[in-house]
Every structure is written in structure tokens, then in C-alpha cells.
């Protein structure tokens with residue numbers, strides 16, 4: 001997918017807004033038992049998604065592969081599932097199915113990105129023209 005870099009960065013900023021709103025709520029209401037969920041939303045959602053988007057921008061050959069769309073779907077679905085489970089763990093103290101299913105999907109998403117990165121042949125880029133001063 002050609003614009004997957006923008007899609008990833010935009011998704012990451014969606015996670016940032018959610019994480020920041022969640023952090024504001026938990027701090028204001030004193031629900032500090034949700035602090036780890038808030039941190040996971042920021043790190044798995046915002047930081048990792050924006051990083052994937054920036055890597056797609058820096059290595060454009062990755063975007064040409066169909067696997068890039070599959071990896072995006074796997075990673076983001078896994079993150080939504082895992083974070084749902086994490087919020088439930090912080091609320092109840094009990095493990096749950098969302099966490100157990102989401103965790104391996106997130107790991108699979110990370111492995112797919114590593115595969116995409118290592119197995120995509122580098123394309124030749126045209127030399128940049130720099131205007132003389």
C-alpha cells in the first residue's frame with residue numbers, strides 16, 4: 001500500500017490522543033490502577049505505530065509489498081485486543097482471554113515487520129539534485 005506510512009503515523013496519533021485522554025482521566029479521578037494500561041496505549045499504540053510509519057517513509061521499498069498491509073492489520077488488531085485485555089486486568093486483577101489472544105498477535109505483527117524489513121530488496125533511488133549556492 002503506497003500511503004501506509006501516512007496511515008501508520010495517523011493511526012499512531014489516534015492512539016496518542018486516546019492515551020493522553022486516558023492519562024488525564026486516570027490522574028484527575030485518582031484511578032492509578034490504570035496507569036500501566038495508559039502507558040501501554042502510549043507505547044504499543046502511539047510510539048510503535050509512528051515508528052513503523054517513519055520506517056515505511058525511510059525505506060519506501062517496504063510499501064510495495066502486499067505483506068505491508070497484512071502486517072498493519074495484524075499489528076493494529078493485536079494491539080486493540082491486547083490493550084482491551086490490559087485495561088480489564090487493571091480493572092479486575094484477573095487475567096483474561098483478550099490479553100492471551102492479543103499478546104501473540106502483537107508479537108506476530110512485530111515478527112512480520114522484521115521479516116518485511118529484512119526480506120525487501122532495496123530499490124535504487126535517483127540521486128538527489130542539490131542546487132548550487
Ligand code: HEM
Pocket residue numbers: 016019020021023024026027028032035036038039042043046047
Ligand atoms: C496528556 C498526556 C498524558 C497525561 C495527562 C498522562 C498522565 C499520566 C498519569 C496520571 C500517570 C500515573 C502517574 C502515577 O502513577 O503516579 C502516568 C503514567 C505513565 N505515563 Fe502518562 N500521561 C500522558 C501521556 C503519556 C504518553 C504519550 C506516554 C507514552 C508514550 C505516557 C507514558 C506513561 C508511563 C510509561 C507511565 C508510568 C506507568 C506506570 O507507572 O505503571 N504518558 N501518566
